[in-house]
Amino acid sequence: MAEFSEVIKGRRSIRKYQDREVSAEQLKSVLEAVQWSPSWANTQCWEVVVVKDPAIRQTLQETLAKGNPATKAVVDAPVLLAMCGKLASSGYYKNEVTTKFGDWLLFDLGIATQSLCLAAHDLGLGTVIVGLFDHDKAGAALKLPAGYEVVTLIPLGYPAKESSPPKRREITEFTHQDTF
Numbered sequence: 659m660a661e662f663s664e665v666i667k668g669r670r671s672i673r674k675y676q677d678r679e680v681s682a683e684q685l686k687s688v689l690e691a692v693q694w695s696p697s698w699a700n701t702q703c704w705e706v707v708v709v710k711d712p713a714i715r716q717t718l719q720e721t722l723a724k725g726n727p728a729t730k731a732v733v734d735a736p737v738l739l740a741m742c743g744k745l746a747s748s749g750y751y752k753n754e755v756t757t758k759f760g761d762w763l764l765f766d767l768g769i770a771t772q773s774l775c776l777a778a779h780d781l782g783l784g785t786v787i788v789g790l791f792d793h794d795k796a797g798a799a800l801k802l803p804a805g806y807e808v809v810t811l812i813p814l815g816y817p818a819k820e821s822s823p824p825k826r827r828e829i830t831e832f833t834h835q836d837t838f
């Protein structure tokens with residue numbers, strides 16, 4: 659187990675994977691990180707599709723925007739997780755939106771996704787969050803029922819190559835005191 663700060667800072671987007679399986683126990687651990695994530699009024703609107711079937715993987719790969727750097731990872735990683743969510747539940751009360759932001763599905767899935775990626779990194783596994791693809795075509799490939807969307811695809815596996823961390827903004831650049 660790594661230091662907490664190392665888990666936060668050391669996680670990188672991994673786009674090249676070893677030809678090595680992820681165990682059922684490891685997969686359970688990363689899914690537990692989703693399970694215990696916070697969500698709007700504990701809505702837990704997430705649904706995770708574990709995609710191992712090569713044909714479905716290839717169809718999903720074809721939905722990626724041309725030149726997406728994660729293109730190979732979508733088929734090469736031993737596991738591909740499709741992070742899906744139920745529409746019109748998070749941020750809603752009695753079927754009505756409660757805030758100006760409408761559906762909080764992306765927010766809740768974002769938290770759950772970060773939990774998943776950090777848990778994976780803690781286990782020595784790599785991930786990359788893939789958001790640039792045709793979501794409707796990917797939803798069809800995954801046979802999503804009406805009222806659900808696929809938001810991101812996450813390849814998961816042992817890293818073959820790690821890239822250096824992209825530069826971050828300084829804390830002082832994004833922190834404001836008292837007013838913006």
Ligand SMILES: Cc1cc2nc3c(=O)[nH]c(=O)nc-3n(C[C@H](O)[C@H](O)[C@H](O)COP(=O)(O)O)c2cc1C
Binds near residue numbers: 669728789
């Ligand atoms: C919502 C979201 C969507 C992303 N979509 C893609 C993507 O489609 N393809 C890709 O290669 N990386 C994608 N990334 C990964 C980012 O490029 C990466 O997190 C960022 O460059 C910082 O690098 P790091 O994760 O190694 O710290 C995405 C990240 C997020 C949070």
